[in-house]
Amino acid sequence: MYTLYFSPGACSLATQVILRELNLPFTLVNRNNVEDFQAINPVGAVPALGHRDQVITEGAAIILHLLQNHPNDLLPQSAVEKEAAIQQLLFANATVHPAYSKLFFIASALPEGEAQTTALQAAAVGINKLWVHIEHILQQQPYLAGERLTPADILLSVYETWGQYFNVDIQLGPKTQALLQQIRQRDSYVAAVAAEQQVA
Ligand SMILES: N[C@@H](CCC(=O)N[C@@H](CS)C(=O)NCC(=O)O)C(=O)O
Structure with missing residues (x-):
């Protein structure tokens, strides 16, 4: 189960779309509802993706993590x-x-x-x-x-x-x-x- 930290309309929306394209279960958390978001992402930006004990940051790194770890049609094989x-x-x-x-x-x-x-x-x-x-x-x-x-x-x-x-x-x-x-x-x-x- 993933936790996606987001801000409405921000680039984290694309991360959520990709989680859905991959049919992955996740919980959405609005960054504004987190008391100390900097403890999750020290630079304060969304998206941040929680998974087990880890937090992955940087949108492109999150997307590549998801595509490399779950079957999908979004990252070609060749x-x-x-x-x-x-x-x-x-x-x-x-x-x-x-x-x-x-x-x-x-x-x-x-x-x-x-x-x-x-x-x-x-x-x-x-x-x-x-x-x-x-x-x-x-x-x-x-x-x-x-x-x-x-x-x-x-x-x-x-x-x-x-x-x-x-x-x-x-x-x-x-x-x-x-x-x-x-x-x-x-x-x-x-x-x-x-x-x-x-x-x-
Ligand atoms: N390089 C970062 C940039 C993320 C970014 O700029 N996020 C914006 C929303 S689209 C944000 O959270 N801005 C507010 C802030 O940095 O405090 C990434 O791709 O994840």
Whole structure:
């Protein structure tokens, strides 16, 4: 049994979707309900995954732990496809996520006004370049890592929702929009969103 520490709408939503895709039993714990969350993850971030006496942190490491320890269709067996899936997982987690994190940082670090608007727009330019790159990939293949769904697609579906919180113009190409919509309609994604709402 796993324990997933989450924050509503955060990147931990993607971890929960993957737990559900793998049919794994888990308990959801809202980070805000933990008295001393830093004792669980010293850097204070979600996701954190409790398992037996251990806590695993870092979203990509958690996902790889789950995929390597449980049967699944999300991590291909062949070396070439597996490498592509891991590369795109890290592209999503280590490139796209930080690009969106800039928006949150700017909004909290700068007071509302011209400087904040300029900085948010500059961050959005960087994000849009990534979505152009993603659209280019999706014009050639149905999923980010090739012919099948891998965790990168799920991560992007969560990250993209964060743009709505900021007054910035983030543009997605048609293939990207279609893929994200398809993922958000999966039973795992719908159930994960509902479960977050049920845990106060
Ligand atoms: N590199 C970390 C980043 C995690 C991260 O930035 N989580 C955000 C939510 S999406 C968070 O918890 N931010 C609040 C904080 O760091 O205190 C990972 O991939 O797990």
